[in-house]
Amino acid sequence: MLRMDKNDHAAIRAVLSGDKEAYGALVVRYSGKLFRVAFRITGNEADAEDVVQEAFLRGYRKLEGFESRSDFGTWIYRIAVRCALDKIGSSRVDENSRVGEESDPEQNEVQVADLSAGPDRLLLSREIGAMQEIAMHSLTPTERTAFVLRHMEERTSEEIAAALGIAPNAAKQAVFRAVQKLRCRLAALRVKV
Amino acid sequence: MNHLTEEELIAHAYDEDDKDAVEQHLKACAECSETYTALRSDLAEMKFEDVPARDAFYGNRVWESISRLLPVYEARKQSWLRGGMRRGLSYAAACAVLVTCAFIGGRLWERRQTQTVAENHSQQKKQSVTHPPERVVVVVLSDHLDRSERLLMELKHADADSAEMVSPLRDEARSLLAANRTCRQNVKHNDDPALATTLARLDHLLAELANQPEGLNSTTITRLQEEMNADRLLFEVRVLRSRQAASTAQPKKGTI
Numbered sequence: 001m002l003r004m005d006k007n008d009h010a011a012i013r014a015v016l017s018g019d020k021e022a023y024g025a026l027v028v029r030y031s032g033k034l035f036r037v038a039f040r041i042t043g044n045e046a047d048a049e050d051v052v053q054e055a056f057l058r059g060y061r062k063l064e065g066f067e068s069r070s071d072f073g074t075w076i077y078r079i080a081v082r083c084a085l086d087k088i089g090s091s092r093v094d095e096n097s098r099v100g101e102e103s104d105p106e107q108n109e110v111q112v113a114d115l116s117a118g119p120d121r122l123l124l125s126r127e128i129g130a131m132q133e134i135a136m137h138s139l140t141p142t143e144r145t146a147f148v149l150r151h152m153e154e155r156t157s158e159e160i161a162a163a164l165g166i167a168p169n170a171a172k173q174a175v176f177r178a179v180q181k182l183r184c185r186l187a188a189l190r191v192k193v
Numbered sequence: 194m195n196h197l198t199e200e201e202l203i204a205h206a207y208d209e210d211d212k213d214a215v216e217q218h219l220k221a222c223a224e225c226s227e228t229y230t231a232l233r234s235d236l237a238e239m240k241f242e243d244v245p246a247r248d249a250f251y252g253n254r255v256w257e258s259i260s261r262l263l264p265v266y267e268a269r270k271q272s273w274l275r276g277g278m279r280r281g282l283s284y285a286a287a288c289a290v291l292v293t294c295a296f297i298g299g300r301l302w303e304r305r306q307t308q309t310v311a312e313n314h315s316q317q318k319k320q321s322v323t324h325p326p327e328r329v330v331v332v333v334l335s336d337h338l339d340r341s342e343r344l345l346m347e348l349k350h351a352d353a354d355s356a357e358m359v360s361p362l363r364d365e366a367r368s369l370l371a372a373n374r375t376c377r378q379n380v381k382h383n384d385d386p387a388l389a390t391t392l393a394r395l396d397h398l399l400a401e402l403a404n405q406p407e408g409l410n411s412t413t414i415t416r417l418q419e420e421m422n423a424d425r426l427l428f429e430v431r432v433l434r435s436r437q438a439a440s441t442a443q444p445k446k447g448t449i
Contacts, residue, residue, distance in 0.1 A: 015266055016266050017266065018265055018266050019266075020260070020263055020264075020265045020266065021260075023256075023260075023263065024253075024256040024260065027252055027255050027256040027259070028252030028253055028255075028256060029252065030252075031247070031251055031252035031255045031256075032247050032251060032252065035244070035247055035251065036244045039244045039245065040241070040244065043241075043242070045245055049255075052255055053255060053258055053259050056255065056259055057259055057262060057263070060259075060263050063266075064266075128238075129240075129241070129242060132239060132240075132241055133241065133242065136241065150207060151207075151236070151239060152241070156209070157209055172204070172209065175203070175207070176199075176200050176203050176204075179203050179232075179235075179236070180199065180203075182235075182239060183232070183235045186235065186238070186239075
């Protein structure tokens with residue numbers, strides 16, 4: 001890890017000295033990691049790829065402000081989280097309308113009724129997954145991102161706070177609200193199943 | 194017993210609390226334990242869509258797609274240099290302005306100082322005209338009268354035929370003549386007719402002694418001795434010297 005950091009810093013120095021290609025090594029090294037978190041936040045493959053590209057572009061532009069004491073991986077990860085947050089924030093209107101439709105209790109009941117009626121457990125599992133995705137879309141961008149970082153990426157409240165640019169306590173609260181909302185939306189499904 | 198809130202249970206599930214205290218409570222409280230079990234079950238069920246796998250060349254593809262959009266930092270460095278140059282020029286201009294201001298300020302200050310000194314000088318001159326430094330004049334006059342008295346004494350007892358005696362008299366007379374004229378100028382401002390008269394006579398005598406074209410001869414010496422005796426010049430000089438000595442010992446109030 002330490003050797004990798006040294007390599008990262010050497011690459012950054014090279015980039016700042018005019019060797020643009022040196023940034024390529026950093027992009028290759030961290031693209032997978034950024035795609036993973038971007039996909040989890042956006043929930044969409046195409047959006048996640050856009051986020052990865054945008055994150056590296058932003059990182060390149062801000063590279064002069066990168067402090068040599070920091071870890072490039074953590075730094076670019078945070079930028080990617082911000083990009084993903086922007087992405088889901090920009091498409092929030094569409095999501096809200098979709099969530100609004102899906103959050104109709106009657107519609108949920110209909111879907112659940114259909115699920116319980118079917119004997120195929122695989123189909124049931126897929127439907128539960130779909131419902132969870134819908135439940136995720138009911139969260140605010142901050143709640144969703146905080147939850148993804150805590151529940152899936154296993155980041156601490158401090159790391160989440162740093163990535164989102166909020167106070168650690170606010171990050172904790174965002175995770176708490178997200179879990180509450182998700183449990184509430186999934187409760188009905190569990191009862192019916 | 195206070196039950197744990199949902200927030201506390203969630204924090205415990207994510208290991209962000211006082212683990213031991215909560216564990217202890219959960220062991221003691223069946224209701225909280227049940228709620229916590231349900232929460233853990235819900236969290237465990239929250240398994241979302243797996244992240245689609247990216248192949249080994251994904252990073253390269255990302256780089257290919259963005260590399261053409263990135264400017265070379267060298268160009269930015271040049272712009273930084275240009276910025277640095279601009280900053281440098283700004284500093285240089287600021288320094289030049291400061292130096293110019295300092296120079297002009299210095300010149301003005303110098304001129305003002307010179308003017309002040311000149312004003313002070315002229316004021317002093319004016320003051321010296323209206324209020325001559327009496328004490329200094331007194332001292333010089335006293336000295337002058339002392340020297341003059343000695344010269345007159347030597348003249349009185351001079352052997353007219355001895356060139357060795359006459360020559361120093363002439364030199365001393367020349368020296369005293371200049372001093373005597375200075376004293377006369379200063380005495381003009383004092384209301385002291387006795388002193389002015391004596392110095393005038395002394396001036397005449399000193400001029401005779403100092404400026405004989407063919408040098409001092411016995412005839413001239415004799416004539417000057419007779420004039421000096423006739424005018425009682427030696428006596429008057431003595432009187433004035435005594436008076437000056439007395440005034441030097443007890444200077445007037447306000448004199449230096």
